[in-house]
Each structure stands twice: as structure tokens, then as C-alpha cells.
Amino acid sequence: MIQTDKRNAIMRVAETIDCQVRRVRVNAVEAMRAHELAEITIDLMPGETLCPFCLGTNLRKVDVRFTTHGPEVSGFPFSYEWFTTCGQCEFGRMKVCKHCDHTVSKGSLCQCKGAIAERQEIEVAKEADRLAKMRHISPAEYAHEKVYVNEEYRVLGDVISEAEDGEDVGLVLACELTEPALCPDADDVIERIEDRAYEECDDGHIVSFGAGAKEALQAVLDKWFAEHCTVNELYYPTNVIIDISPAKTEEEEAQ
């Protein structure tokens, strides 16, 4: 803590502006000095510069004007001011774009042509790498009806016909089929009955289930579900490419 006489030199009561409110002005530079914060050392790594907003201090002033009595009190707004973190930089440091030399705020990306092109290149390379690592199968090795093409689920036969007609069908991905487990669970039903028992009566012992109750209920539920519910199969694309042969050339057709 800073000694009282020093404190008084830094903070002075500037005005008394209401019978209860004292406005204090703080000499922030002296306050920093008192805390031995007047100078800080920052090592800038290659590609970094001092933040042009806070000049490396990582500080930003916030001011809030408000009134406690409503606007009618001679329009006087009270004031709270304080320092908070800069928000534009990484603790006073900011990255410099290697393409255009502009500073890039924390959490954002430079929008200059060079930076955009570099990011696109990286994306393209990543995608190419992802595709290169995928397994390939032939249509004959694929067991299901539908495939994933251009963000759509399509019948494999249609895609093959299109390719035979000379169209570029794009990347054809094999799918996995899953059937969502939608049959009600006996445990859930029993829990629901117990919950309702608690709602009716605090001690909750008004209901009990005999041996085999859960299994018997599950058997009923399974049977009912099998007889009365239809669940469509769900397709999910996988990381397996189905190689569709392109259209035959006239020469090949002739053979």
C-alpha cells in the first residue's frame, strides 16, 4: 500500500459536487510511478510490434457517465473512470502482417490480398491432404443405396449414370448407415413413475416395483415399437471415396 502523504499527492479532491458526492482526480502517471509501473520492458518477437492503441501498456481508460437522481438534477452526470485491459492486443504486443505490414488486432485476421491468399492456400493444401489420406473403393464394393455427393445424399446408380453421360459428378463419398435407437427405455418410464410419485407425496415410497418389472416392461415396449413404429435409416458420409469411372471415350465404346 502507498503511504498516506504520497496517496494524498496523487489523489486530490477536485470538487464537491453534491452534498454527498466527492469527485476525486487521480494523477494516473504518479500512481503508476508510485507502484513502480512507470516503465515496463517488453521483448518483441519477430513479426510483433507494440500495440498502437495502448502503446504497450495493455491499458485502456473506461469512462462511464451516469446519474443517480434522474436527468432532472441540473443534468449533472456522475463519473466512474478506470483502467482496463486494452483488448486490441496481446498484453501490449500486436502481430504485424508479413504481407502488408499493418498491425493485426487480437483475434482477427488481416484482410489484405496477400494474407487472404495465404490462408486460402493453406485451406486448399489441408483439403488436398485430407483427400489424399482417404481410402478408395469401387462402386461394386459399396453395399448401400445412397452416397454423399456435393452435400447431398443421392442414389449411387444415378450418380454412375451421370458420370457415364460425361458429367463431372465430383467427389463421391461412401456413407455409413445407422438406425437411431428410438425405442423407449423401461428405466426411463419407471423413473418417470417414481418422479410423479415424489410430486404426489414427499416420501416417495408410495410406489414400488416387483422383481422383473423392468424386464417385463422392456419386452412390452420392444414389441410395441417393432410392430407400430417405422424408423428411417440415417446416412452419414464417411472418409471413403467411391471411384466412379468417367465416361468412356468413343474409342473405348467401339472396343
Ligand SMILES: [Zn+2]
Ligand atoms: Zn494494446
Ligand SMILES: [Zn+2]
Ligand atoms: Zn496484411
